[in-house]
Amino acid sequence: MIRRYYIISRDANHSFKEHYWHINYCSCNNVEPLTEFNETKGSLIATLDMPCVEKEKIEVTSEEKCVSVFAPTTKGFCFKRDINLPFSTDPEKVLATFKKGILVIEIPKKVKHFKVEIK
Amino acid sequence: MDPSDDIIIIETKKIDVDSPIVLEGVPDMGLVGSIAVSHMVQEQNFDAVGYIKSDLFPPVMVVHERKVLNPVRIFQKGKIIAILSEIPIDPKPGYMLSKRLTEWYKEKGVELIVSISGTPLQERIDIDEPEVFGTSNNEEILKKMEDSGVKILEEGFVSGFYALILKNSIELNLNSSVLLAQCYSSYPDPGAAASILKILNKMTGLNVDVKQLIEQAEDLKVNYRALMEQTNASIQRENKVDVPTMYR
Numbered sequence: 001m002i003r004r005y006y007i008i009s010r011d012a013n014h015s016f017k018e019h020y021w022h023i024n025y026c027s028c029n030n031v032e033p034l035t036e037f038n039e040t041k042g043s044l045i046a047t048l049d050m051p052c053v054e055k056e057k058i059e060v061t062s063e064e065k066c067v068s069v070f071a072p073t074t075k076g077f078c079f080k081r082d083i084n085l086p087f088s089t090d091p092e093k094v095l096a097t098f099k100k101g102i103l104v105i106e107i108p109k110k111v112k113h114f115k116v117e118i119k
Numbered sequence: 120m121d122p123s124d125d126i127i128i129i130e131t132k133k134i135d136v137d138s139p140i141v142l143e144g145v146p147d148m149g150l151v152g153s154i155a156v157s158h159m160v161q162e163q164n165f166d167a168v169g170y171i172k173s174d175l176f177p178p179v180m181v182v183h184e185r186k187v188l189n190p191v192r193i194f195q196k197g198k199i200i201a202i203l204s205e206i207p208i209d210p211k212p213g214y215m216l217s218k219r220l221t222e223w224y225k226e227k228g229v230e231l232i233v234s235i236s237g238t239p240l241q242e243r244i245d246i247d248e249p250e251v252f253g254t255s256n257n258e259e260i261l262k263k264m265e266d267s268g269v270k271i272l273e274e275g276f277v278s279g280f281y282a283l284i285l286k287n288s289i290e291l292n293l294n295s296s297v298l299l300a301q302c303y304s305s306y307p308d309p310g311a312a313a314s315i316l317k318i319l320n321k322m323t324g325l326n327v328d329v330k331q332l333i334e335q336a337e338d339l340k341v342n343y344r345a346l347m348e349q350t351n352a353s354i355q356r357e358n359k360v361d362v363p364t365m366y367r
Contacts, residue, residue: 034347036305049306051340075341101337102244102306 030080033069033103044087044107050079051101058098060105062091067107088112125173126212126219128193132168136198138230140323145204145280146350149302150343151237155312156203159319159327165194165201171220175212181205199323200227205346207353208280217283225291231260232288232295233319234281237311239304246301249314255296256289264296267321272299279354305351307343309336 033048050058052073059070067083088110095106144156159165170189181190194201208216224232238252253269254277255261265271277285281297288295298318302311313329320327332339 031344034306034344034351049303049340049344051337073341075338100244101340104244 029077031077032081033079035081042109046083046105048081048103050103053079055098058103060096062094064088064091067094067105125175126215127172128169128223129172130169134168134195138228139198139200141200141202141224141229141232143202143234146207146346147279148237148239148304149308149311150347150350151300151302151308151311151315152235154307154309154339155235155315156201158312158332159316160194160201160203162327163196165196167192168195169193173212177206179206207350209353209356213280213283217280217287221284221287221291221293224293229293232284232293234284234297235315236281236297236299237302237308238299240301243301243303249301249311251314251318252299253296256285257294260294260296263322267318269318307340307347309339
């Protein structure tokens with residue numbers, strides 16, 4: 001499991017992200033990783049091909065409507081991808097694993113309505 | 120004028136081999152064919168003996184070791200002829216290229232055509248050694264493939280450029296086969312290419328070392344990223360042709 005950042009508000013996330021990227025990776029050329037999506041009833045699985053990347057250097061941030069990925073490679077460029085969600089998610093429930101150069105992010109869909117128990 | 124006249128095969132060196140075996144590496148699923156043939160050609164020091172040109176191909180030239188080269192090239196070593204494409208072949212030029220190539224194979228008296236590709240597998244990430252599946256229009260070759268460790272397709276389909284090669288081969292009475300390694304569908308897969316080369320070593324007597332291919336897999340994935348992106352777009356255009364529901 002790689003590091004995750006949980007940001008409560010969209011505004012807070014923006015300022016955090018801009019500040020953070022600027023300090024660390026502003027000189028990097030960004031490239032979008034090859035990405036596959038697999039949507040199920042309850043979640044969206046995003047699979048990103050990120051060769052020549054160290055697991056410890058991958059940053060995944062999640063918001064209610066967007067999940068962002070950033071990772072510097074050993075080849076002098078960075079992978080960057082913002083996944084804009086067509087649904088809302090619980091940012092703290094987003095899970096990510098990294099294996100064989102492939103990042104798998106499971107983004108659960110927020111339950112919008114549920115059956116109310118009648119007492 | 121025959122439509123396949125738009126495809127011109129240029130032999131820069133005379134290709135005069137008795138009953139050659141042709142190995143085809145054209146970009147498709149996981150770039151398995153392109154990676155396998157490219158590695159084989161480099162590792163075994165094949166001679167560049169020709170190229171294929173067409174106004175139907177995208178306007179692309181490739182640069183390798185400071186040399187400007189055509190993206191669809193022909194290599195040869197002994198009895199083996201290799202066709203390597205570094206551009207995805209869209210359906211329209213694909214029809215014409217497959218027709219022209221199989222006619223050329225007939226002229227050359229080709230003994231066997233081996234088209235190299237991949238079959239996407241959702242669980243590929245959990246597999247260390249991808250399996251290789253295959254089909255052929257010749258029973259004897261099927262037996263040889265099986266003896267070399269290939270799992271023969273009992274049911275299924277082959278689509279795209281290699282399906283056309285198979286179709287034309289049947290019409291021209293050429294022996295044709297397709298090898299498909301389990302692979303990632305949208306990412307370059309050097310591991311799947313290594314599995315194919317191990318099978319080809321047994322089938323054709325080649326001795327391609329795949330150690331380097333596996334060790335440099337991460338670097339290769341970076342190098343092949345742009346071609347994979349173009350190929351994914353080409354596959355999407357091709358997929359507008361529906362496969363019968365029973366095969367899905």
